[in-house]
Amino acid sequence: MSFIIPSKIRRTRPAGQALVEFALVFPILLFIIVGIIDLGRAFHAYIAITNASREGARYINLHPYKDPDGTFDTAEQVTIDEASYSGLDITFDNIVVNCPNATVNGKSRCRSGDPVRVTVDYDLDLILGWILPNPLHMSHYTEMLVP
Numbered sequence: 001m002s003f004i005i006p007s008k009i010r011r012t013r014p015a016g017q018a019l020v021e022f023a024l025v026f027p028i029l030l031f032i033i034v035g036i037i038d039l040g041r042a043f044h045a046y047i048a049i050t051n052a053s054r055e056g057a058r059y060i061n062l063h064p065y066k067d068p069d070g071t072f073d074t075a076e077q078v079t080i081d082e083a084s085y086s087g088l089d090i091t092f093d094n095i096v097v098n099c100p101n102a103t104v105n106g107k108s109r110c111r112s113g114d115p116v117r118v119t120v121d122y123d124l125d126l127i128l129g130w131i132l133p134n135p136l137h138m139s140h141y142t143e144m145l146v147p
Contacts, residue, residue, distance in 0.1 A: 031128075038126050046138050048086035049120040053142040055082040056097060056118035064110050064146045072097035079118060094121045099146070110146045117143045 056079035060066075066074055076095045083090045096119040099110040110116050123135035 034127050038128050038132075042124055042126075042136060042138075044086070045088060045122055045124045046140065048083055048088045049090075049122050049138060050140045050142075051086065052079045052083040052088075052090070053118045053120045053140050055079060056095070056120075057116055057142040057144040060097070060110060060116045060118070061144045061146060064112070064116075075118065079120060083120070083122075088122060090120065090122055095119070096121075112146055114146050115143045116146055117141055 056075045059075045059078040060072065063074075075097050076092055079095050079097075080090055080092070097116070099114045099116050119139065119141040121137070121139045123137050125135050126132055129135070
């Protein structure tokens with residue numbers, strides 16, 4: 001017994017069904033992809049400000065008496081340069097350098113054995129800023145002892 005299927009009988013589905021399904025799923029996929037990109041940018045920025053604060057503290061650790069007036073301008077410039085190598089635009093206003101335990105005449109001076117703290121603040125503008133809190137504020141500090 002053999003079955004003969006006429007060539008004109010086919011399974012058909014309504015025209016445009018795939019297009020409608022794609023139109024329903026596409027915004028969700030786009031939202032997920034943009035969220036992944038924002039998350040990657042946030043991790044990159046946090047790693048960059050971490051490295052910048054470390055480099056500023058390391059500079060003071062290696063050159064504790066380079067800025068005898070207590071302004072730490074050179075250490076702040078080193079911190080800004082390190083952040084700019086990673087593509088972040090930070091300014092002197094985003095950096096705080098001090099020796100928490102040592103102040104002389106109102107200025108923060110690092111003496112041997114004192115910890116130096118370099119704090120870097122950064123505000124990241126998110127692509128999904130209309131949904132998530134924008135800008136995303138990040139801050140990191142590094143402490144090292146002055147030899």
